[in-house]
Amino acid sequence: MRDNVKGGALTEVTFYILLSPYAPKHGYAVMQFIEERTGGRLRLGAGTLYGALNALEEKGWIAPCGSGGRKKEYAITELGKQAAERELKRLEELTRTAKEIVGGTL
């Protein structure tokens, strides 16, 4: 997982995976959520998603929750929400700067 532990940038894939379980979801639902939200632009391979979910679980940003029966469901943790809020601020700043420089093209 290429993200800066000191509070720096998350990758797009990491951020989308982190946003998915604000409402608890199992792995396949995370995959569908990302595909729907990006209009099919971002499709995650199951191997990539599996590795990323495990990495986020190890960081304590998401945690398994027991409401899904056989399938393992994940929910975002408080720590994960804090990380998502930090990332949102960073992206807003980036978008502001880009808009200023690129001008009225956006």
Add this chain to the structure above:
Amino acid sequence: MNRKCYRFFGGLISAQERWLDRMAAGGYRLIRTEKLLYEFEPCEKGKYRYRVEFVGQKSRTNAADYARFLEDCGYRVYFKNINLNWNVGKLVLRPWAEPGGRVAANRSTFGRELLIVEKECDGRPFEMHTTFEDKINYCKQLRGPWLYLFLVSVSLGIVLRSWGWAVLAAISATGLLIYQAELSKLRKQAKTKEW
């Protein structure tokens, strides 16, 4: 009528994928695997696609967890051996594996190094690894056994002055170079892009 085929692909993972895809294109779906056996049942032509994942570096628990995750995603999975080992009660040391999978015994991923993953075609691409970072990690896992085999056979070739080991070193160097080249290509792409 079901069809039984006997094949051995060894480390040629993509050749195995292509063969399974060709079988599916010809109307045969995999239903069972054994050491050399692949059993198929008739199906609609081109309805399924296959990917072969190397999981030999994982511990038994992690490999089973991964297989379950893939099943939850709607895929069918089959474990498959990568080598032909007829011994009973053998232990294999895998210095390139993750902790927990390093001593592969009969009850671990020994003889279950590959996962054949089947997906019903839905018109979308079927890729297991989609980000450069993950592709790089997976490529390193595939390179690991070749690197280990290369180092061992070169060392033994020199110490024992044996041509047999030298031949094995040359074979493993080929595998090593293929994955090394792929790794360099991926690293270059990953410099500016995430996926």
